[in-house]
Amino acid sequence: FVLPHTRGSSHGQTRIIRKAYEQDFYTQMMDECYKLWSQLEREAGVTLYRQTGLLVMGPEHSDSYLLYKNTMERNNVPMVILTPENFSQHIPNVILAEGDGALVDINAGVLYADRALKTVQGQFQKLGGVIRDKEKVTDITPGPVVTVSTSAGIYRAKSLVITAGPWANKLLAHIGLQLPLKVEKMNVCYWKEKVPGTYDVKKRFPCFLLTEGEESDRHIYGLPSNEYPGLVKICFHIGAETDPDHRDKQTDRSDIGILQHFVARCFPGLIPEPAVVESCMYTLTPDSHFVLDCHPAYSNIVFGAGFSGHGFKFGPIIGKLLCELSLGEVPSYDLSPFRIRRFQGNTKSAL
Ligand SMILES: Cc1cc2nc3c(=O)[nH]c(=O)nc-3n(C[C@H](O)[C@H](O)[C@H](O)COP(=O)(O)OP(=O)(O)OC[C@H]3O[C@@H](n4cnc5c(N)ncnc54)[C@H](O)[C@@H]3O)c2cc1C
Numbered sequence: 599f600v601l602p603h604t605r606g607s608s609h610g611q612t613r614i615i616r617k618a619y620e621q622d623f624y625t626q627m628m629d630e631c632y633k634l635w636s637q638l639e640r641e642a643g644v645t646l647y648r649q650t651g652l653l654v655m656g657p658e659h660s661d662s663y664l665l666y667k668n669t670m671e672r673n674n675v676p677m678v679i680l681t682p683e684n685f686s687q688h689i690p691n692v693i694l695a696e697g698d699g700a701l702v703d704i705n706a707g708v709l710y711a712d713r714a715l716k717t718v719q720g721q722f723q724k725l726g727g728v729i730r731d732k733e734k735v736t737d738i739t740p741g742p743v744v745t746v747s748t749s750a751g752i753y754r755a756k757s758l759v760i761t762a763g764p765w766a767n768k769l770l771a772h773i774g775l776q777l778p779l780k781v782e783k784m785n786v787c788y789w790k791e792k793v794p795g796t797y798d799v800k801k802r803f804p805c806f807l808l809t810e811g812e813e814s815d816r817h818i819y820g821l822p823s824n825e826y827p828g829l830v831k832i833c834f835h836i837g838a839e840t841d842p843d844h845r846d847k848q849t850d851r852s853d854i855g856i857l858q859h860f861v862a863r864c865f866p867g868l869i870p871e872p873a874v875v876e877s878c879m880y881t882l883t884p885d886s887h888f889v890l891d892c893h894p895a896y897s898n899i900v901f902g903a904g905f906s907g908h909g910f911k912f913g914p915i916i917g918k919l920l921c922e923l924s925l926g927e928v929p930s931y932d933l934s935p936f937r938i939r940r941f942q943g944n945t946k947s948a949l
Contacts, residue, residue: 608715610712618669709910733750743755797868886906
């Protein structure tokens with residue numbers, strides 16, 4: 599597709615950036631990630647991050663909530679723990695369910711996603727990189743020199759990095775590899791404020807994440823109104839399976855019912871009917887951890903895939919790690935959670 603496009607996973611104006619995670623390794627990688635985003639902002643002279651904080655809510659004694667809280671405590675992530683007594687003073691116009699705990703990851707915020715992509719592409723070109731969009735990769739032939747055929751030509755390189763998002767398995771098929779990836783279409787819902795500005799980013803309303811609730815044991819998350827004035831983005835972390843080449847054939851809206859119930863219960867300042875619904879895709883691995891690895895037979899072919907709906911904030915580190923792998927360097931982080939050998943039996947290799 600011609601860049602920018604809305605057919606994959608990275609479009610839209612905003613993504614959440616946070617250190618609040620269930621696993622130490624993500625929280626620890628975010629340290630450097632914040633620094634790299636800020637370096638990019640300085641080098642390009644643009645603003646890509648806005649601090650809003652991230653409110654994490656969930657049943658106080660549940661594993662799902664405690665995993666976040668404990669990881670943050672262990673890693674000294676700056677946070678504020680709210681109580682049922684002081685909650686509404688800090689977070690007005692949100693109902694905290696009885697028995698729910700609440701904390702705020704103070705340095706979390708919003709990344710301006712489409713601006714970030716444009717900036718990265720611009721910096722890449724400034725450094726001599728060439729972007730060839732509107733050019734479909736149709737074949738890959740491995741070897742000491744990799745050959746990539748596209749709709750417009752043939753390229754040869756000593757090493758190749760593949761990051762095809764929801765199309766990862768379609769591309770990996772050319773090199774005899776299939777990963778256990780599931781592509782889901784996500785309904786990206788925007789909810790109208792009854793009084794404009796109630797949940798606005800300018801009023802310092804935070805991003806939020808509900809670990810589990812009355813409606814579901816899966817995450818519901820949201821961002822303050824920002825890109826569309828008067829509209830708050832609130833989404834369910836589960837979608838319905840689709841084929842990326844036929845995304846919109848999937849018309850399931852069962853998540854919207856779950857969200858309507860949640861909005862009516864917890865956000866009294868929103869109309870519990872989505873005003874805008876857009877589409878995006880997740881590419882999920884069975885454990886929701888990324889895939890960052892080399893091809894088992896051709897170490898000069900490296901791939902990043904399966905970002906499972908939480909990869910954007912890690913963009914700079916993912917780029918750094920894929921670069922290290924392609925240069926044969928020792929990766930800066932332990933990649934064992936991201937290697938394909940964890941899928942033993944699930945990875946089909948035709949080689
Ligand atoms: C609704 C939604 C909300 C999200 N919220 C967050 C969040 O708050 N925080 C966060 O960190 N992450 C979030 N994510 C996840 C994050 O956006 C994704 O993990 C990330 O954008 C994935 O990027 P990607 O490069 O893997 O895929 P993509 O952006 O889809 O890029 C893949 C590219 O490969 C190209 N391509 C594929 N096949 C070929 C081919 N044969 N030839 C040429 N080009 C090809 C595609 O055209 C596309 O441009 C969210 C995702 C969604 C959908």
